[in-house]
Amino acid sequence: MTQPLKHCARCGKAKPLPDFNKDASRADGLRGTCKPCRSIADKAWRLANPEHMLRKSAAQYFTRDKGLKNKDIPPGLVEVKVMLNKVTQLITDIKKGQNES
Numbered sequence: 135m136t137q138p139l140k141h142c143a144r145c146g147k148a149k150p151l152p153d154f155n156k157d158a159s160r161a162d163g164l165r166g167t168c169k170p171c172r173s174i175a176d177k178a179w180r181l182a183n184p185e186h187m188l189r190k191s192a193a194q195y196f197t198r199d200k201g202l203k204n205k206d207i208p209p210g211l212v213e214v215k216v217m218l219n220k221v222t223q224l225i226t227d228i229k230k231g232q233n234e235s
């Protein structure tokens with residue numbers, strides 16, 4: 135018995151269906167790209183969009199770490215946290231530089 139295969143839209147390889155994430159909006163219920171290709175594309179996107187990732191990380195500080203709901207976070211607070219995180223990172227980088235020299 136042969137298991138059903140699907141061609142990845144990115145790498146073009148025929149792969150077993152479990153190699154594709156689910157996507158209810160598509161006719162076959164699966165994403166067009168395989169999991170490894172998706173992972174590479176997602177990582178590339180994160181590297182290309184550092185500001186988005188900083189904002190996401192800051193928002194998670196309030197939702198995940200502090201237990202707030204998105205609607206309860208005052209406007210502008212996430213942006214303040216992004217700035218604080220940047221300052222903290224800058225101080226860490228400066229200290230690291232002082233230790234190396």
Ligand SMILES: [Zn+2]
Nearest residue numbers: 142145168171
């Ligand atoms: Zn692929």
